[in-house]
Amino acid sequence: MKLLRILSATSKFIVLFCLSALVFLFGSCSGSEQHDANSKMSIEKLSLLEQKGESFADYTVKEELKIQGGVDLGIIKDTIFVKVQLNRGSLSPEDPLVLEAKTPSIRFIELFQKSENGDYVSLGKKGTSMIGEFSLIESNFSPAFEVDRLGSGDFIFKIYSHEPLVVDISTYKKRDFASYNANRSILFNIYIGIMLALFLYNLILYFSVSDKVYLVYCLYTLFITLAQLSLAGYSSLVIFKSNYALYESSIVLFSGMSGLFAVMFIRIFLKTPRIIPVLDKVLLLIGGIYLIVLVSRLFSFIEISYRLTDLAGMLVAIFFFWSGVLTAKKGYRPAIYFLIAWSFFLIGVVLFVLKNLGIAVFPELASFPMLIGTALEAILLSLALANRINILKKEKEQEQQKTFHALKENERLIKEQNVILEEKVKLRTEELEKTLNNLQNTQTQLVNQEKMASLGQLTAGIAHEINNPINFVSSNVSPLKRDIKDIIEIVDAYREKGKSEFSKESLEDLQELEEDLEFDYLIEEIGLLLKGMEDGAKRTVEIVKGLRLFSRVDEQDVKKVDLHDGINSTLVLLNSTMGKIEIRKEYGNIPMVECLAGKINQVFMNIISNAIQALGEQGSENPAPEILIKTISQNGNVILEIGDNGPGMPEHVRERIFEPFFTTKAVGKGTGLGLSIVYKIIENHKGTLDVITEPGKGSKFVIKLPVYQKTPKNEQ
Secondary structure, three states, rough: HHHHHHHHHHHHHHHHHHHHHHHHHHHHHHHHHHHHHHEEEEEOOOOOOOOOOOOHHOOOOEEOOOOOOOOEEOHHHHHHHHEEEOOOOOOOOOOEEEEEOOOOOOOEEEEEEEOOOOEEEEEEEHHHHOOOOOHHHHOOOOOEEOOOOOOOOOEEEEOOOOOOOOEOOOEEEEHHHHHHHHHHHHHHHHHHHHHHHHHHHHHHHHHHHOOOHHHHHHHHHHHHHHHHHHHHOOHHHHOOOOOHHHHHHHHHHHHHHHHHHHHHHHHHOOOOOHHHHHHHHHHHHHHHHHHHHHHHHHHHHHHHHHHHHHHHHHHHHHHHHHHHHHHHHHOOHHHHHHHHHHHHHHHHHHHHHHHHEEEOOOOOHHHHHHHHHHHHHHHHHHHHHHHHHHHHHHHHHHHHHHHHHHHHHHHHHHHHHHHHHHHHHHHHHHHHHHHHHHHHHHHHHHHHHHHHHHHHHHHHHHHHHHHHHHHHHHHHOOOOOOHHHHHHHHHHHHHHHHHHHHEEEEHHHHHHHHHHHHHHHHHHHHHHHHHHHHHHHHHHHHHHHHHHHHHHHHHOOOEEHHHHHHHHHHHHHHHHHHHHEEEEEEEEOOOOOOOOHHHHHHHHHHHHHHHHHHHHHHHHHOOOEEEEEEEEEEEEEEEEEEEEEEOOHHHHHHOOOOOOOOOOOOOOOOOOHHHHHHHHHHOEEEEEEEEEEEEOEEEEEEEEEEEEOOOOOOOO
C-alpha cells in the first residue's frame, strides 16, 4: 500500500515535468517553423526533367511539379533530375544561401548550379549513403547544400532514392539556416527526453506492480519514438550512421512495431476482449496488418509495406477512437483518459498519412504535429496509467476488507462445524464402509469401460483399414474372371484357326510348348485360384462386418439393435478359437431391442468365450462339443439362451460366478471380472441373467431383456 502511494505521487510529478517540457517543445516548434517561413525564399518553378543527352542543356521538361507542400513521386528505382528556378526577390546574385531537400531517406543526391557560361557545376553530394564520407551541414536531418552565391538562381538536383520519394525543396538564407537547424535539433532532443522519461517511469511501474500493461506501454513508447526519429532522419545520424539500408528499413519496421504494440496496449488497457468483443476482432485484424507490414518490409516489398502502413494508420485512427467511445459509454472510466490522449495523436496521424498520400494540409507542419501528438498522447496515457495505480490501491483496500470479513466469518463457521463434525463422525464411518464396497465396483466398471472403449476404437480402425483394400479385391474378382474367360476364348480361337492355317512344323512346336507348360492344367488352376480369391474376399468381408459391429463398445446412447447381428458378429470374431466346436442357432422372430449395442456385444463375447474355453479344456473327453444359441420373444421381452454341453459347474461355483475377481482359472489366465461385468450390464438394461448348470451336463445362460428401455411401448 505504501509503495502504491509513492508511485502515485511520483506519477504526478513525472507528468507535470513532461507537460512543462511539452509546452517548451510546442514553443520551439512554432518558433522554428515561423522562422523558417520568414527566411524562406520563393521557388519560382520546379520541374521534373527527362534525360535526352549527355549535357543538361539537352534535358527537356517532363513534368511541372507543385511548389508548395511537396510532390509524392512514390517509389522510383531510377535516378531522376529536378530543376529548381528561384525567385531572388530582394537578394543579389552574390548572396549565399542553403538549399534543403526535405526528404531524409534520399540515398543519393547531388546539386548542380548553372554557372555564368551556362554550364552546370556540381556543388556536392549528400544522402544517407554518403554519411561518414561527407560532412552534412551541421549534422542536419535532410540533405542540405551550401551555395556561396545565388547567381542566376537555376539549380538541378540529381536524386536517387530506394524509398518513396517526396520532392520538397526549401531555400534559406545562409545566416538563418544555422539558427533554424539548431532549434530543430533542440526540438528533437526535448522530444527524446520526454519519451525517455516516460519509458523509464513506466518500466519502473512494471517492475513495481507486475502489471503487463505497463511493459506493453513501454514498448509502444519506445517504438513510436524510434519511428518518429526515423521519419525525421534523426536516427540516420545518431543510430544507423553509414548503414543506410538499416535506416531505410527502420522507417517501416519501427512504425509497424509501434502499431503492433499499440494494438496490444489498447486491448489490455480498455479490456476490449471483455467489454467490446466484436470490435476486439477488428483490433486483432489491424494487428495482423501490422504483422504483414513487418514481413513485407523484411522481404523487400517496399511499396506494399508503405501502403499497408498507411492503411493500418487510417484504421487505427478510426477504430482506436471508436473503441474508446464504446468502452466509455459502457462506464469504463479509463476510456475517457484514452479518448483525450488519442484525440491529440489522431490529428498528427491523419496529417502524416495525408502527407504520404500527397495531400499536404499544412505543408510547413508536416512533421512536427506527429512529434507533439505522440508526446502529448504518451503523457496523457501515462497519466491514465498512473490513475490505474489509484484503482489498484482501492482494489487492494477492498480486497483486504473482504479478506478480514471472510476470516471472521470463517472463524464463526469453524466453531459451528466442529460441533457438527463430532456428530457426523460416527455416521461417516458407517458410510465409508458402504462407500468402499461401491468404490470397488465402480473402479471395476471404470477400468472395464476404458478398456472396452479403447478396444472399440482399435477394432473400428482395423475394420476401416481392412475394408478399403478388401473392397478392391472383392470388386475385381468378377471382372478378372470375365477377362480371363475372354482370353481363353481368344486362345481357343487361335488354336482352332491354327489347325488349318499353321504349318505342320508350327503346330508341332506349339503342341510341344503346351505340353511343357501343362496348358490344360494351367487353365484349370486359374479357375481354382479365382474361386479361392473370391471365397477369401467374402470371408474377409464377413470378418470386417463383425469387427465394425463389435467396435460399438464405447457407445453411450440407447438405440434399437438387432441382437442376431450382434451374436453373428461375435461368432465371426471368435471363429478362430472354436476349433471343432459346432454352433447351433435357433433364432426366433424377435423385435429390435433398445440397448447399448456395444455393451450387449460384450455380454455375448464374454459368455460365448467362457463356453469355448470350457469345451476346449475337455479336449478328447467330449467328441462332439456344441454350443446352442436360442432366441425367442415373450411378453415384451426377448429371451436369449446360450448353452454348451461342456463340463458344467458345481453348486458352490455357480453361486459365486457373478462376484468380482472370482475365477476358477489358473493364475494369469483370467481376472474374474468377465461375468461380473456381464451381470452389471444386464442389470443396467433392466434385464435378468440366470445360469442353469450341473456337473457333467453343461451350462446354460438365460438372458432376459426388455424390448424398450426409454421409449414407451406404444411408440411407433
